[in-house]
Amino acid sequence: MHLWLRKFWHLLGNAIPIIYYFSSLSSKKAAFIMFIIFLCVFVLDVLRLIYHPFNHWFLNHFGILVKEKEKHAITGSTYYFLAISITIFFFPKNIATCAILYLTLGDPIAAIVGHYLPLTPIFKQKTLGGSLANFFTCLIIGVCFFPFIIALLGAITATLAELFSPIDDAISIPLCSALVLSIL
Template identity: 35%
Template sequence: MAPNSDPALGEDVEDLPLEKELRRKLVHISSLSIPLGLWLVPEVPALAILGGVTTLFLGADILRFFRTSFRGFFYRTFAPLLRAHERRDLTASTYLLLSSFICALVFGRDVAILATLYLILGDSSAALAGRHIGRTKIRGRKTLEGSLVGLSVNLAVAFVLPLLPFEVEAAGALVAVLSELLPVVDDNFVIPLASGLTMYLLS
C-alpha cells in the first residue's frame, strides 16, 4: 500500500486540489481515444497499436525508476498530473493502458470498449461528483453520491451502446462501481478488468 502523502509534492493523496484533480480528469477523458480506436480500427491493427503504446508507457514508467537523468525529465514534464504515490508506482495512465490492452486481448473488442468507457466516463464522473456533492463517505475519498452518479453514467453508456445484451452491460456497469471500492492496486487497472471479466463470463 502506498503512503498517503509525499513531502516532495507537499500534498495529501486523499485531498488533491480541485484544479489538479480536474487536470487529471481531463487527461482521463482524453483516453476516450482507446475505446474510439477499438471501435474504428480493425481488431488486429487496433491491438497492435494499443499494445505498442502500452509498451512505451510501461517502458517509460520502469525506466524512471532506474535512470536518474530520465527520472528528472519525467517529473519535470508530468509532476503537475501525478499523485504522490505515483512517484513510487506505475502511473494511472500506464495502468489504464495495461487494463485496456488485456481486456481487448482476452475479452474481445466489445467488452473492452464498454469496460474502458465505464472507467473513463463513469469513474471520472463519480470522482468529480464526489468532490462537489459527496456527503456520505463509503471508503477513503469515495462517497455514496459519487458512486451513484458513476453508476448512472455507466448505465447510460450501456443504454447508448448495445454491444451486448443490456443485462450483461448493466452487470458490468455495477461491478465497475463496486470494484472501485476495493482497496487493491489501482482503480485504472481493477475497474476495466473486473467489469470486463463479468461481461465476458455473462455474455
C-alpha cells in the same frame, strides 16, 4: 485545478475505445498496438524511477497530471495501457469498448463528483457521491451497448471494482466488467 487537469487527461483516454470500436482493426492487431504502447510507457516509467534526473524532468513537465503517490511509483497510465491491451485481446469489441469506457468515463466522473459532492465517505477515500456518479455513468454507457439488465449488472460490477479493488482500478474496472459482461 490539478484534479480537473488530471481528469481531463483521463477523459482523453476515451479516444482509444472509440477509435477501436469504429475501426476495422481486429482485436489482435489493436491489442498488439496497445501492448506496444504499454511497453513504451512501462519502460519510461521504469527509467523515470531508476534515473532520478529523468524523473525530475518528467515531474517538472508532466507532474500536474500525476497523482502524488505516482510521483515515485508506476503511473496509472502504465496500468491503463496494460488493462486496455488485455481487455481488447480477450473480449469481443462491444464488450471491450464498453468496459474500457467504464474506466475512461466512469472513473474520472466519480473522482470529480466525489470531490465536489461527496455526500458521505463509504470506503477508504471513496464517497457515496462519487460511487453514484460512477454507477449512473456506467449504466448510461452500458445501455448504449447492451439490454438494460446486462447494462445494470455491468454498471454494478464497474462501480464495485472502482470502489473495492485491491489493485489499481485502471486494471480492475475494465477486466472485471468485461468478464461479467461476457458471462452475461
